[in-house]
Amino acid sequence: MLTVCIMMLLWRIPAMAQPVAKHRLIVITDIGNEPDDFMSMVRLMLYTNEIDIEGLIASTSIHQSKKVSPELIEKVIHAYGKVQPNLLKHEPGFPPAQKLAGLVKKGLPLYGMEGVGKGKDSEGSEWIIRMLEKADNRPLWVTVWGGPNVLAQTLWKIRETKSEGEAKRLINKLRVYTISDQDNSGPWIRKNFPDLFYIASPGSYDAATWSAILHVFPGANNEVISNDWLSHNIQEGHGPLGTIYPDVSFGMEGDTPSWLSLIPNGMNEPEHPNWGGWGGRYEFYKPPFDPKKKWIVPLEEETRPFWTNADDEYTPWMKGKWGRAMVKDTGTYKDNHVTIWRWREDFQNDFAARMMWCTKDYKSSNHPPVAKLAMPEKLTVKSGEIFSLDGSSSNDPDGDALSFLWSQYQEAGTLNEKIAILPAQNMSVIPEVRAPQVDSPQTAHFILKVTDKGTPSLIRYKRVIVTIVPSQREEVHTATADYFVGKWSVQFKGLGQGDTKMIFALEKKSGRITGIIQDPSGKEISKVTDAELKENEIILYYEMRGYQIKLNLKKKDNDQVTGLMNGMYDVEGERVKTK
Ligand SMILES: [Ca+2]
Numbered sequence: 001m002l003t004v005c006i007m008m009l010l011w012r013i014p015a016m017a018q019p020v021a022k023h024r025l026i027v028i029t030d031i032g033n034e035p036d037d038f039m040s041m042v043r044l045m046l047y048t049n050e051i052d053i054e055g056l057i058a059s060t061s062i063h064q065s066k067k068v069s070p071e072l073i074e075k076v077i078h079a080y081g082k083v084q085p086n087l088l089k090h091e092p093g094f095p096p097a098q099k100l101a102g103l104v105k106k107g108l109p110l111y112g113m114e115g116v117g118k119g120k121d122s123e124g125s126e127w128i129i130r131m132l133e134k135a136d137n138r139p140l141w142v143t144v145w146g147g148p149n150v151l152a153q154t155l156w157k158i159r160e161t162k163s164e165g166e167a168k169r170l171i172n173k174l175r176v177y178t179i180s181d182q183d184n185s186g187p188w189i190r191k192n193f194p195d196l197f198y199i200a201s202p203g204s205y206d207a208a209t210w211s212a213i214l215h216v217f218p219g220a221n222n223e224v225i226s227n228d229w230l231s232h233n234i235q236e237g238h239g240p241l242g243t244i245y246p247d248v249s250f251g252m253e254g255d256t257p258s259w260l261s262l263i264p265n266g267m268n269e270p271e272h273p274n275w276g277g278w279g280g281r282y283e284f285y286k287p288p289f290d291p292k293k294k295w296i297v298p299l300e301e302e303t304r305p306f307w308t309n310a311d312d313e314y315t316p317w318m319k320g321k322w323g324r325a326m327v328k329d330t331g332t333y334k335d336n337h338v339t340i341w342r343w344r345e346d347f348q349n350d351f352a353a354r355m356m357w358c359t360k361d362y363k364s365s366n367h368p369p370v371a372k373l374a375m376p377e378k379l380t381v382k383s384g385e386i387f388s389l390d391g392s393s394s395n396d397p398d399g400d401a402l403s404f405l406w407s408q409y410q411e412a413g414t415l416n417e418k419i420a421i422l423p424a425q426n427m428s429v430i431p432e433v434r435a436p437q438v439d440s441p442q443t444a445h446f447i448l449k450v451t452d453k454g455t456p457s458l459i460r461y462k463r464v465i466v467t468i469v470p471s472q473r474e475e476v477h478t479a480t481a482d483y484f485v486g487k488w489s490v491q492f493k494g495l496g497q498g499d500t501k502m503i504f505a506l507e508k509k510s511g512r513i514t515g516i517i518q519d520p521s522g523k524e525i526s527k528v529t530d531a532e533l534k535e536n537e538i539i540l541y542y543e544m545r546g547y548q549i550k551l552n553l554k555k556k557d558n559d560q561v562t563g564l565m566n567g568m569y570d571v572e573g574e575r576v577k578t579k
């Protein structure tokens, strides 16, 4: 019987589709204040076959504090309904418009914290609870394009009405991305729910990572966000969904980066914001605070780390006219905006192609290539060892010719150096890459970019993660490992919830340090996933409540260590003497 079911499932998957687990998404939007949320909603409709939309909630913000406009979401869905049958000619899974219309919900027409507390439940806040309680173990993404007070009410209600364990289980499912702070409930959420997975660039809009989708930058492709480009590729001649895409008033689609990394393009890994993707790259730390600055909403010093602005250093690639097909540009750029604009041409072309799907038949439009590795996605090699990178299994559903580009995404890995990709990066197979010398295990991320020669050119990627471990010769350094072996009582200072104590039980297995982490009662709460030994110091890696932790411990004397957690929080440890 089971076999029959599986065979039926396989039967239902069209040959060209790649079965991937989709991400679940609820959007909270202050649509109606100016046209950009409306634009983002148009784009989102074209990805409803690749992302499971579970709610579209109209909310307020500082820019629209007394009304919510669900009718504008319905207007976009109505236009989508007219093109949905044609979209299905290109890819399966576009839901009927009625299904999406049933997911439109309202928040209260109240600003920020005025809409949070007893008696402040809304259709929207109740809906998020219902989606969290659904029997579905996948995380639930909530991306906030305006003020997050609907989400704040959801969290308030969960804390008031659920048991501690159940509240924790529901909140652990949430993945939140807010477009800066557009009311005073965002800072309240971060302070009151210190374990909530949260991505944001607090402070000024221009400095925020998300703003890189819409500004003109030297080095970026600025043509693909020009009014001419939008007119030709999105607004005119592509059917009713393109027609309703409004002209830019302030900026183009400032809210879109909140969900771009949920598109399964082969590179996006939204569970790891520090790995980077179409929606930008973010690192986990407590953002600095300047009390002298005035922000759009009042901000205070943050009370805990979360995922926020991170820099990429990037030299753009250009098409070579003669000879080598891809050549490096002359300029190198480094800041948090680079983490989005480096992919701008890719995601804009993807949008344009999907807009063409609204009216054209399969043969006269382009479809993305399938980036495919002829090698594992994860490799472990020793220092000095030779390995290859092989994307030669890639193909294209339209039979288009393909271009390849391999590059190292240095910021996504722990290895702090460049690896030479020779003789040229634009080959499908790089036959010989040499692993550099390391004295502790390090990761290097390589991105394969496959570009087809259709119109517009479309792109898909693969990410290869290579872990480089020291060769035998370097492992001699692990001699000082003996010092760290044993039980340590470690105190973490200045965390949101006050000082916290944990027990680290470390042991040596085949020359390497490993171990477990316990709470003060001795209950195991995590495991050491990796350890690097340095002169007089050890760096332990582990996960705590879904966050990656890096803990440096330095020998102070025979029984005491000092250190730092995630480069930020002071730590003191003492050897637990066993009798
Ligand atoms: Ca807006």
Ligand SMILES: [Ca+2]
Binding pocket: 029, 030, 031, 036, 037, 145, 146, 255
């Ligand atoms: Ca907005």
Ligand SMILES: [Ca+2]
Binding pocket: 366, 367, 368, 369, 396, 397, 398, 399, 400, 452, 454, 458
């Ligand atoms: Ca193609």
